[in-house]
Amino acid sequence: MNKTRILLADDHALVRRGLRLILDAEPDLEVVAEAADGAEAVAAADESEADLAILDIAMPRMTGLQAAREISRRAPGIRILILSMYDNEQYFFESLKVGASGYVLKSVADQDLLEACRATMRGEPFLYPGAVTALIRDYLQRDREGERIPDSILTPREEEIVKLIAEGNSAKEIAETLVISVKTVDRHRANILQKLGMRDRLELTRYAIRAGLVEP
Amino acid sequence: MNKTRILLADDHALVRRGLRLILDAEPDLEVVAEAADGAEAVAAADESEADLAILDIAMPRMTGLQAAREISRRAPGIRILILSMYDNEQYFFESLKVGASGYVLKSVADQDLLEACRATMRGEPFLYPGAVTALIRDYLQRDREGERIPDSILTPREEEIVKLIAEGNSAKEIAETLVISVKTVDRHRANILQKLGMRDRLELTRYAIRAGLVEP
DNA sequence: CACGGGATGGGGGTCAGCCCTGATGGACGA
DNA sequence: TCGTCCATCAGGGCTGACCCCCATCCCGTG
Numbered sequence: 001m002n003k004t005r006i007l008l009a010d011d012h013a014l015v016r017r018g019l020r021l022i023l024d025a026e027p028d029l030e031v032v033a034e035a036a037d038g039a040e041a042v043a044a045a046d047e048s049e050a051d052l053a054i055l056d057i058a059m060p061r062m063t064g065l066q067a068a069r070e071i072s073r074r075a076p077g078i079r080i081l082i083l084s085m086y087d088n089e090q091y092f093f094e095s096l097k098v099g100a101s102g103y104v105l106k107s108v109a110d111q112d113l114l115e116a117c118r119a120t121m122r123g124e125p126f127l128y129p130g131a132v133t134a135l136i137r138d139y140l141q142r143d144r145e146g147e148r149i150p151d152s153i154l155t156p157r158e159e160e161i162v163k164l165i166a167e168g169n170s171a172k173e174i175a176e177t178l179v180i181s182v183k184t185v186d187r188h189r190a191n192i193l194q195k196l197g198m199r200d201r202l203e204l205t206r207y208a209i210r211a212g213l214v215e216p
Numbered sequence: 217m218n219k220t221r222i223l224l225a226d227d228h229a230l231v232r233r234g235l236r237l238i239l240d241a242e243p244d245l246e247v248v249a250e251a252a253d254g255a256e257a258v259a260a261a262d263e264s265e266a267d268l269a270i271l272d273i274a275m276p277r278m279t280g281l282q283a284a285r286e287i288s289r290r291a292p293g294i295r296i297l298i299l300s301m302y303d304n305e306q307y308f309f310e311s312l313k314v315g316a317s318g319y320v321l322k323s324v325a326d327q328d329l330l331e332a333c334r335a336t337m338r339g340e341p342f343l344y345p346g347a348v349t350a351l352i353r354d355y356l357q358r359d360r361e362g363e364r365i366p367d368s369i370l371t372p373r374e375e376e377i378v379k380l381i382a383e384g385n386s387a388k389e390i391a392e393t394l395v396i397s398v399k400t401v402d403r404h405r406a407n408i409l410q411k412l413g414m415r416d417r418l419e420l421t422r423y424a425i426r427a428g429l430v431e432p
Numbered sequence: 433c434a435c436g437g438g439a440t441g442g443g444g445g446t447c448a449g450c451c452c453t454g455a456t457g458g459a460c461g462a
Numbered sequence: 463t464c465g466t467c468c469a470t471c472a473g474g475g476c477t478g479a480c481c482c483c484c485a486t487c488c489c490g491t492g
Contacts, residue, residue, distance in 0.1 A: 012301065012322035014329055018234015025237075036323075085228065106228035107252075113230055155468065168418050171449070182448095183471050190451065200449075202384050205418055209425060215301065216425040371438065386478075398478095400440050406481065416448095416479075 003030040004121050007050035009041035009067065010083070011059045019054070022110045029117060038067035045071045045078055052121060057084040057095075058213065065098050066156065072099030079120045154192060159213075161188045165201050166208035219246040220337050223266035225257035225283065226299070227275045235270070238326045245333060254283035261287045261294055268337060273300040273311075281314050288315030295336045299329075317341050370408060377404045381417050382424035 006023060008031050010016045016034055023029045033048035035041035037059045045053055053071055055064035068080045081102040082095040095103045101120045104113055154162065164174045171189065175182040189201070198204050208214050222239060224247050226232045232250055239245045249264035251257035253275045261269055269287055271280035284296050297318040298311040311319045317336045320329055335341075370378065380390045387405065391398040405417070414420050424430050 013325050014238075014299075014320075014322045015231050015234060017326040018231060018236075018238055020234075021237040021241075022230075022234055083230075104230075106230045109229050110233040157469065168416075168422065180469085181471055183473090184469070186450075187471080188469085189449085193450080200384075202418055202421055205421060206384065206425075209422075216422050373439065387480095388478080396439085397441055399442065402480075403440075405479085409480085 003028055004052055004117065005030055005032045005048070005050045006117070007031075007033045007035065007041065007044050007048055007053040007078075009035035009038070009044070009054065009059065009064065010056040011036050015056075019113075022113065023117070026114060029114070038064060038070075041067045042070045042074070045075050050078055052079045052081060052117060054081045054083055054117075055100075057082055065095065066159070068095065068100050069098040081116055081120055154195060158188055158192050158195075161185065162192060162204060162208055163214055165189065166205040166214040168205075219244055220268055220333065221246055221248045221264070221266045222333070223247075223249045223251065223257065223260050223264055223269040223294075225251035225254070225260070225270065225275065225280065226272040227252050231272075235329075238329065239333070242330060245330070254280060254286075257283045258286045258290070261291050266294060268295045268297060268333060270297045270299055270333070271316075273298055281311065284311070284316050285314040297332055297336055312341075370411065374404055374408050374411075377401065378408060378420060378424055379430055381405065382421040382430045384421075 006029060008016055008019055008023070010019065013036070016036075020031045020034070023031050032050055033044040035044045038055075041053065041055055041059075041064075044050075053068075055067055057064040059067070064082055064084075068082060071078055072080060076099075080100040081104060082100045083104050083106060084095075085106050101123075102116050104116045160178070161174065164177060169177065171182050171185045174185045178185075193199065193204065196204070196207065198207065205214075209216050222245060224232055224235055224239070226235065229252070232252075236247045236250070239247050248266055249260040251260045254271075257269065257271055257275075257280075260266070269284075271283055271287075273280040275283070280298055280300075284298060287294055288296060295318075296316040297320060298316045299320050299322060300311075301322050317339075318332050318341060320332045376394070377390065380393060385393065387398050387401045390401045394401070409415065409420065412420070412423065414423065421430075
C-alpha cells in the first residue's frame with residue numbers, strides 16, 4: 001500500500017514540526033517535504049512529487065492561497081488542503097476558488113486533520129463543521145436573492161496592496177515600493193474598501209490581522 | 217528524577233497537539249494540563265500544580281500576556297514561557313514585564329523550545345537570538361540617554377483614547393463617546409503618538425492589538 | 433502657596449486619506 | 463475580433479489626521 005506523500009507548509013518551524021509528528025504517526029501518511037513560506041511551497045510542489053499539499057494560509061512572501069493558486073496551476077495532480085487560523089467564510093470560499101479541496105481550522109482536533117487528509121485523497125471535499133453552516137447560509141441567501149456569488153474577492157494585486165497598507169505603509173510608500181503612481185495606489189485602495197465594505201485603512205488593517213494576512 | 221510538569225496553552229487544538237507530542241517525547245518533560253484560552257490557562261494554573269506554563273501570546277478571552285500577569289500574581293512559583301509568532305521587541309519586553317522567564321518564537325526549531333523549557337526550569341532566562349540584539353540595543357540607548365524605563369507611560373485617560381482609536385473610531389466619534397471636544401481628542405492622540413514614538417493611528421492600532429489592549 | 437502634571441480646549445496650518453470622473457493599454461476568453 | 467477585466471494614471475475636491483502654540487482649570491505635593 002502506498003503512503004500519501006505530503007508537502008507541509010507553515011512559516012512556524014515549531015508548528016510544522018508538531019504537525020509532522022501528528023501526520024508521520026499515521027501508517028498511511030508521510031511528510032516528504034516542508035516549506036516555510038508560499039514561494040518555497042510552490043518550489044517544493046514542483047520537486048517533491050507530493051500527493052497532498054497542506055498549506056497554512058498566513059505565510060510570508062506568498063500566502064497559502066496564492067501558493068495554492070500557483071500549485072494547482074502548475075501541478076494539477078496535487079490535492080490541496082488549506083490550514084487556517086480563522087473561521088472566516090470569505091477565506092473558505094476563496095480557498096475553494098484557488099483549487100483547494102479542503103479547508104481545515106487550526107482549532108480542530110488532530111483526528112479531524114487526519115480525516116481531512118484522507119477525505120481529500122479519496123476525492124471528497126472536506127468541510128469543517130463551521131464551514132457547512134456558512135455554506136448553507138450562503139446558498140440560502142443566493143437562492144433567496146437569485147444571484148450568484150458576489151465575487152467580492154480581491155485580485156492578486158489588490159491583496160498585495162492590502163498587505164502593504166496593513167503593515168502601516170502610507171500610499172506614498174506603497175507607490176514607491178511597487179514603483180507605481182500614488183494615484184494608482186489610491187485607486188486600488190478605493191476598490192478594495194468598496195469591495196470589502198470598509199471605510200478606511202484602519203478597518204482594513206484590523207481585517208487583515210484577523211484574517212492572518214499580516215502580523216499585528 | 218521528577219519530570220517538569222507543563223501547562224500548555226494555545227487556542228489552536230492542532231498546534232497544541234503538535235506541541236504536546238514534541239514535549240511528551242522528552243523523558244524529563246510532561247504536559248499535565250492544556251488550555252485553549254487565557255482564562256482557561258489561569259484556571260488550569262491554579263489547579264494543575266504545574267511547574268512551567270507555556271503560553272501562546274495570541275489567545276481569545278485573555279492574551280498570553282494578560283494570563284501571564286495573572287498567573288505570576290496568583291502562583292508565583294510557576295515559571296512562564298511565552299510562545300509568540302512575532303519577532304517583536306515590544307512584545308518581548310512586555311513579556312518580561314508580566315513575569316515571564318522566557319520568550320520563544322514559533323519559528324524556532326523544536327530543539328530550541330526544549331532548551332528554553334530546561335533553561336527556564338534551571339532559573340535562567342531564555343532569550344531567542346534576535347531578542348538579545350534587541351536587549352543590547354535597548355540597554356545601549358538607555359545608557360546613552362541616561363534614563364530608566366518609563367514604565368506604563370500612558371495616563372489612564374490616554375489608554376482609554378488608545379483603545380477607542382484602535383477600535384477604529386474617528387476623533388469625532390471618540391469626542392462624542394467621551395463627551396469632550398474633538399480638539400482634546402486631537403491633543404491626547406498627539407501626546408500618545410509622541411510618547412510611544414509612533415506616527416499615526418494605524419501604527420498605534422497595531423501596537424494596541426499586540427499589547428492585548430483590544431481585539432483585532 | 434506655588435508649581436507641575438493631567439485634562440480640557442481654541443486657532444490655524446499642512447498634508448494625506450478618500451472619493452468622483454474619466455481615460456489608456458494589455459491580457460484573455462467568447 | 464470584440465468585450466471585459468485588470469492595472470495604470472490625471473485632475474480636482476472634501477474631510478480628517480496630525481501638528482504647532484497657547485490658555486484654562488483642577489488637583490496633589492513640596
